[in-house]
Amino acid sequence: MATTALSDWLAHRLERSGEKPLYRQLHQLLQAAILSGALPSRAKLPSSRLLSAELGIARNTVTQVFEQLMLEGYLVATSGRGTFVSEGAREDQSAEPAGHEAPTLPSTLPNLSERGRRLYADAVVFERQPGAFMPGVPDLARFPTRTWNRLQKKHWQRSPEKVLNYAPPGGHAQLRSAISDYLHSARSVRCSPSQVIVTTSNHQSIDLAIQLLTDAGDLMWIEDPSYWGTRNVLQASGLALKAIHVDDDGIAPSKSDMATPPKLILVTPTHHYPLGMEMSIHRRKMLLGYADEHNCWIIEDDCNSEFKYGTKPLPSLQGMDGTGKVLYIGSFSSSLFPGVRIGYIVVPTELAQSFAIASTDLDREGQELHQAVLADFLDEGYFTSHVRRMRVLYKWRRELLILAINERYGNQLRIAGGDVGLHLTLLLPSYVDDKRLVSAAHSAGILMRPLSSYFMGREESASGVLLGYACVSDTAIRPAFNTFADILDRFLVKAY
Known part of the structure; x- marks a missing residue:
């Protein structure tokens, strides 16, 4: 044909x-x-x-x-x-x-x-995850496995029957307390242990909030662009999703957007995913005031807030909330290792019991052994020490990647985002088909994500690539980027 x-x-x-x-x-x-x-x-x-x-x-x-x-x-x-x-x-x-x-x-x-x-x-699934330049994947070789194994062995010897059973409603009590203490000191989150509900991931936390706070057809705001994995969970939920534009200050609803209040608003204020900006204080206050006035719930995804390489991040949106409208979610997949499969959602006091019971009834949580080990890992200071070491390492790798980009392209290409997270977003001219570019890079053994796939409003999509640096060794960053740049150069020749 x-x-x-x-x-x-x-x-x-x-x-x-x-x-x-x-x-x-x-x-x-x-x-x-x-x-x-x-x-x-x-x-x-x-x-x-x-x-x-x-x-x-x-x-x-x-x-x-x-x-x-x-x-x-x-x-x-x-x-x-x-x-x-x-x-x-x-x-x-x-x-x-x-x-x-x-x-x-x-x-x-x-x-x-x-x-x-x-x-x-x-859905986007890859058999191989670690390596240049897969975003969101930590350096698994640097995880203190000996410490983790020692703590795990202690729980096996102390109470093997207990850790083989289902976790109690809301999760392991010591872990809920440890998470509460950590979030209070590190992110200014205001909560008691009973408000912390242990989940398997951010996806499950969001799905739990949707199940308990919305009905099919309810309106929900989502940043545009936004993380494709979260968006897929929401698209399968039966909610009416509205893509809201973001600017340098974060989510930026227009007057027409605000004329129809949503039931839920999902935001990434500390580190917008994938563009990397931090939501300004002015925008945070506007969003909290709007949610209070119109009785909206806000889900705050505090992704990768541990890895801030310059000034300290602003306090959490939840910590600024005086009316109990913010649900705060996070996980240990990037800060520890993805296979741990432990996340959490911090809910207002009046929702704590219903979320704990519903989580148990819907999912029959296990993982009590990992939850108990993680509780000790937090309480004994190993988590803080590990994050501190990785923050130094990732900052260095980020600088190496920026240096490689600047030496190859100078001012020709722009890097989006701030000094936080595990990836950079390299913006490309609009004529570059970033999905085809990523496909060509994959064929050469270089893994990355196309920026355009993160947009829900397709007419507003931009061209670019997400370059993860956390799981790339120092010596591999420059040669891997040069391999990618040789492919990119062919796409930068505009065809008429």
């Missing part, structure tokens, strides 16, 4: 006013064309820029569909040559009749609901 013929075929089948999203329609149509043989193996597809222009749809929609079809094995991208139908795309599909139209469900997703298919389509 020639490029023009493919565009015409797609244009006649896309339902512009239909309920099904365009990206889902385009995905199913291209998949059907491949399965039917209309797009044979090794056939070259038009570029995302050309196809979006010919179909009259957003380029980000096309690139999202291309990337999903690559993940499913239907397409393959070759750096410098384009996107092609995979040779194995029709394998085990010989029964598909010629001329077969878009199937009701993708063949790789049998019996999933529309919500399930949407969640699958937006």
Whole structure:
């Protein structure tokens, strides 16, 4: 099928006013064309820029569909040559009749609901995590495993039956107390141990808040851009999500946004993810006043606040809240290691019992052994010492990465964000297809995330890449970046 013929075929089948999203329609149509043989193996597809222009749809929609079809094995991208139908795309599909139209469900997703298919389509999973330049992954080799093992052995010897059981409602009592003490001293969070509910992750904390504080169809504000993993949890919740623009001061709702108050507002005030700015005092006061006036709940995700490399971060939003409207969440995945699977949500006093009981009833929490070990790790000062050491190390690696960027590009490219977190965001010219760039980098063994995939309002998306430095050794940063830069240089040549 020639490029023009493919565009015409797609244009006649896309339902512009239909309920099904365009990206889902385009995905199913291209998949059907491949399965039917209309797009044979090794056939070259038009570029995302050309196809979006010919179909009259957003380029980000096309690139999202291309990337999903690559993940499913239907397409393959070759750096410098384009996107092609995979040779194995029709394998085990010989029964598909010629001329077969878009199937009701993708063949790789049998019996999933529309919500399930949407969640699958937006999921981003990599078999390999540590390495240049995967954001959000700590240096696991520096974790004090001997100390952790010693504390763990103590609990095995002291009370093996107890740590094998379900955790009590709200989590291990000593851990709830230790988290409360730590948050009070480090982040000015005002809470008692009973207000701390131990969870497995930020995702579970957010999902718990949604289950207890909202009903299907309720309005929720989410920063745009925002962390794709959190956004996927919210999109599967049945809430009406509204993407709110961010500026240098943080979330920036317009007058029209504020005219319809939401039930929930999710923000990352200490370190906006992924752009890195810190919410200003003025914006914090505005948000707290608005929530109080309109009876909104605020979920404060205090991601990576431990790793602030310049001045101390501002006190938590929860610590500034005088009306009990803020729920504060965090986890130990980045500060310790992802496999620990322990997070927490700090809730207002009047919600504490209901959250503790609901968490136990919904999830039947285990992990009491890890919770008990972590409690000792916090109480005996090992956590503070570990974070202090890693903060020095990550600051140095951040500076090495910035130096490598500046030596290669000078003022040509801009780095977004402040001096906090485990990644930098390198902003790119709008004509650079960051998803294709990331795909090419992955083929060369360099891992990263495209900035455009963090935007919910696709028309507002920007081009860039998130470069994580925490899990990259000092000596590997410069050569890894130079490998990536050689690929990036080809994308920086603007094609007309």
